[in-house]
Amino acid sequence: MTSPFLDGSTQTKTSWVYSDIVKDHFFHPRNFVKDDEEVKDYDAHGSYGSPACGDEMHMWIKVDPQTKRIVGCKWRTFGCASAIAATSIASEIVTKDGGMTLEEAKHLKPQTIIEHLGGLPDRKIHCSVLCDKALFEAIHHYEQTHF
């Protein structure tokens, strides 16, 4: 078959609009709450978004009282593939290497999450990375109840 495309390919190769990292986290989400029991001993909870716009994220954090580092981060998300992947990867970012301090985690930017995901389609950026805000709410909740 002769190629209809300039690069000589006979068919388009991409059948997935997201990066492989998004795909991995979407199909194999990390740290989500399978059972409410899992977050029973967690210190704080925060949520953000609304099903009206198609996304809702909930995050639970466990904080080391001495170091104020996030040692556990679990979540639940109603949303599209990138929303699920973003929340999943954010839960890894904040707990990696002994965990971020609350101050560090407060400054976690959507852009950082997107970079870790290997990028997102433009129109997905605004609506799917809301987990940083849910995390911020959880930290806020922690600060209100533990200081």
Place this chain on the structure above:
Amino acid sequence: MNCPCEKLKLLMRQVRQTWFGTPQKSTRFIYLDHAAATHLDPQVRAVMEPYMQEEFGNPSSLYGQGVRAGQAVENSRKSVAKILGALPEEILFTSGGTESDNLALLGYARAHAKGGKHIITTAIEHHAVLGATKQLEKEGFEVAYLVPDTQGLITAQQVKQALRPDTILISIMYANNEIGTIEPISEIGNMVQKYRQETGKTFPVFHTDACQATGYLDLQAEKLHVDLLTLNGSKMYGPKGIGILYRRRGIKLQSLQFGGSQEHNIRPGTENVPVIVGLAKALEIAESLRAKECERLCTLRDFFIREILTSVSHTHLNGHPTTRLPNNINISFAAAEGEAMLLYLDHEGIAVSTGSACTSQSLDPSHVLMAIGSTHEEAHSSLRFTLGRSTTKKDIEDVLDILPPIIQKLRLLSPLV
């Protein structure tokens, strides 16, 4: 394999597969999005081919090759006209459903603005109609958007109540592309005709977008009492890029483009001969298979709906339970998001669509689901399965096996449960 470490790996893989599906994309392919596009029927392709090769002439040319191309176009027109119970000159070939809808609405309204500036349509029309009415609003027309009941039905009574002395055009789709509800077009058309007789006026005229109806519903313009009717090749196992606008004799349309005298000066441009020939063949086949396919697909549709509603909790059917297209199934799965479900199904080799905003450029969910009173959550949680000629009972059974665990998993991730 005897190594305990290998055994462990295998066990882990099995656990992962049970939980998260196979890591590799499935080689299965079940296409359940026939309302979006249909495959090209090989018989259609066969009749198109000569017009892409040896019979490439311009239908306006006077030598043999041109005349033969011209004859092919006119024979196609006759064949389409016959199925619509129309005269050949009442059939216009366009580039697709969008152009036909645009030409019907913009073309008629602009040509008859002196008679009145009021238009009646519905809130659940295809964007090809709603985009045209939005444009007409900018041009000073007033548009009434009728809201259907919760099953998507518009009544003739509703249309009658919306009529004003200055109503020049009514546009109501034959069957909805998202929820499959079939509108009482013949009844509405009958009412419009009577109203014109009583008032002694030539308007309002009645347009219907019948793109989703081909192969399932009666397309006889006379029986439907319509003045303008849109059809589209890509929904009937024909080629893409070809549409029909049926225009009752005597109805004046203002052209949207300018050039030669093709298509009665209304739609100038060299005729796309191969796709015109293909469309006529596709429509002919669709019409010949109609009764059998309707019966077959209604059985599959009702089986699928019954099974899914009983096997998955917190689900409901969108649209009318019986007055719906034989191939349309639209279901909301509470707390599971549409795009996520769609992509999990795609991973399993099943192609469907959703009313969730995430698949569109806008952030609003399906205007159709919102118009029938769905909540945002319900609209975001909807999946549309549209069956077609290739759909088998086995396909449906496979989806019934694969879908419930996907819903279960997404609900596990969801805070809305």
